[in-house]
Amino acid sequence: MAFYRPDPAMEARLASVLDRLDAEGRPGLRNSLSVTWVRYEETAPQAGQGSGAAWNEQRVHYPASVVKLVYAVAVEQWLQKDLIPDSDELQRAMRDMIGDSSNDATGLIVDLLTGTTSGPELDALGWPSWQRQRRLVNDWLTTLGWPELDGSNCCQKTWSDGPYGRDKLFYGADNGNRNALSTAATARLLEAVMTGAVVSPPACRRLRDLLDRSLDPDQRKADPENQVDGFLGEGLPDGFRLWSKAGWMSQARHDAVWCQSQAPDSSPVLIVAFATGPDRAKDETLMPELARALTAITE
Template sequence: MVFYRPDQAMASRLESVLDALDSEGRPGLRNSLALTWIRYESTQPLAGQGMGTGWNEARLTYPASVVKLFFAVAVERWLQRDLLPDSEELRRAMRDMIADSSNDATGLVVDLLTGTSSGPELHDERWQHWQRQRRLINDWLSSLDWPELASVNCCQKTWGDGPYGREKLFYGADNSNRNALSTSATARMLEAVMTGAVVSPPACRRLQELLGRPLDPDQRKADPENQVDGFLGAGLPGGVRLWSKAGWMSQARHDAAWWQLDDQPPMQMVVFSWGRDRSQDETLLPDLARALSEYSVAESD
């Protein structure tokens, strides 16, 4: 069961697009890709009003920096419940975490959300308490009672070089405790943010402001890490408004994007791709967005 209405025509279109991309030099593409694709009929849809399709969309995988979307929503929830004092430094960290995908800013946000900090290994009761605190974000996600969030894991900071000390220990010897999300879970959270259906409408508007991405070529050129080039936004038609959060590392290239063209209904797509080949493929996500957004526009005319 999914939170949108399955659309067979969209499923057929997705199948043909994946076949074409596979034949263009990406053999085995379906084994290294997960995707959720949803479009809406209203220009201001409510949560649950989308229709769509997906591929591997329930598969849990390492989300890289896409997890920062969930951390940002958690901050607004904590603020709403007076579990966290608001401050300019917190807001600065939120902006840098989403707009620039800063791992340093994310570390502060996770510390504030969970009352923990990085450092040397801990032992006994202190170690057990630290782990319980780090799972507070997972506890909140579980309380939402969304089927898509079953078994997701959002308890780890994001890293450049990797975790050390207690952080490395918390990952587990085989990295079994890494962050894990599915495209369907991410799509439902993004939809909730964009439709004002999580925390509160004012909080969602603040989050939307953070997620906004300029598509102007000059602005993108001035920011090589703009989270548009090499991702879904690069394949969208001119004139769209884009809200997104990308993730990229040596073994993954992901994006979660919501966009709207003029007075047409919006559309969203979440794509997770993994493996070194996918990570280095700067055209796959733009090609997917280009092929599927063109279909959506044609269908809504």
């Protein structure tokens, strides 16, 4: 059962939008796209109060940098349980991991969360223990009991050039152990953060501050890697606020957004879209057009 109420009108609207986007020069779009779209009636909703529609939302994808949202929430969980010490360096890494999507910062955070480090291949004595430790984030996700998380895998660092040594071995010969998330899993986690429904309300407020993105054109121009242009945020109407985490690499263009008009009595919209394949990764207009279509009817 979905964490939102299925809405037939939204389902029809989403199907129409996908048909149009496919017809505009993206043949086979449905085979390479997953979407979870949720709308809320309350200005400050609680988790589970939305109505929505989806396409392929349980299909797991390589999430690219969207997995950093999971690691950020895990950090707050670990801090709450005194499993890791807080520090200025940890907070700097959190800001850089979410705000700038830094892979180096993510590497530090994965090391802290799991008590592991990268390096050469390990001997037969140390290797099983290292693998168990690297799966600690997955173990925590299991405790949440969310069916949307079935098939998720969040145990790998993110890379610029790729893994080496023990990290490469941990991926498996066919990369079968690489990170994996669905849009449903990502959407439920983002909703929990934005509604204060995971870890604690103060932790969620800190996470929301990290996810807050400027839609100001001058600020975006000054930061070419702003995670707005070429993604869902670019398609939002004027006067919206945006909280998001994007992911992009040669085979993927993903985004997870919570957005809300600043007009009085407005209610938020949640959209998570994962597009896979080289053509989708290069398509800088797909995500903005999808957001433009799915937010237009909420005004």
